Amino acid sequence: MFQKIPQISIVDSNTLAAIGLKGILQSIIPMMSVEIFSSTEELMNAQPDKFYHYFVSSEMIGQNKDFYLKNIRKTILLTKSTTDIDKQYTGFHYLYIDKKEKELLKSLLWLEQMAHSEGRHLPPTHFTKHKQILSDREAEVMSLIVKGMINKEIADKLHIGLSTVITHRRNIMEKLHVKSVSALTIYAVINGYVNINDI
Structure with missing residues (x-):
């Protein structure tokens, strides 16, 4: 039942x-x-x-x-x-x-x-776990966004171009159907991508 x-x-x-x-x-x-x-x-x-x-x-x-x-x-x-x-x-x-x-x-x-x-x-x-929607690199970028890093800092940390970060950011938002960093933060914490102590 x-x-x-x-x-x-x-x-x-x-x-x-x-x-x-x-x-x-x-x-x-x-x-x-x-x-x-x-x-x-x-x-x-x-x-x-x-x-x-x-x-x-x-x-x-x-x-x-x-x-x-x-x-x-x-x-x-x-x-x-x-x-x-x-x-x-x-x-x-x-x-x-x-x-x-x-x-x-x-x-x-x-x-x-x-x-x-x-x-x-x-x-x-x-309760159902979310399927993995993001690629490993997108998950990495999302985690850094949620932790408060700006695009240039993310590019430097991951050794990728600024335009690549911007593309990843856009793709993440589209895949998750979110429009704000707050919504992204909720998703990242709830699904275990980021520890709440790191935001």
Whole structure:
């Protein structure tokens, strides 16, 4: 019998922020379905036990502390600063959301790697390794891009021409259907091309 697609919920009254987080989460954990709720009441009416994680604004946790304390292992507090993490939130996993894109992405990748690397804690029928799409040289170039190197540095390191690096870069983006270094970073970490400590 096949299990249903694993689900994550985002509980935040800021719809724009929730939509952005949903897009990132679906990139990082593509085998998961993500639902957005603007209140804890909406979440509770949607069978909350079916969700693997709740990504919840500090405002929502403050208003419904008892519910989230009962589900503390699956709740991830979305916070803008360290001042939000005081005694009332002790024990919650948290994610600082008020940071630069690269740092936020790295934090989310850390969460994914700690909880679900290689499909850990997910139904096995829904985790599939990506086929090798890139050539060995393209994988090398991708790894260096994700580590923050510019085209000239990559060319020098790999002893290839600058135009060759540019061609590899274009081919990588086309093959993976990505348009940004952030999306490339997600792919590289999730598929084991780059260690999260190197980005």
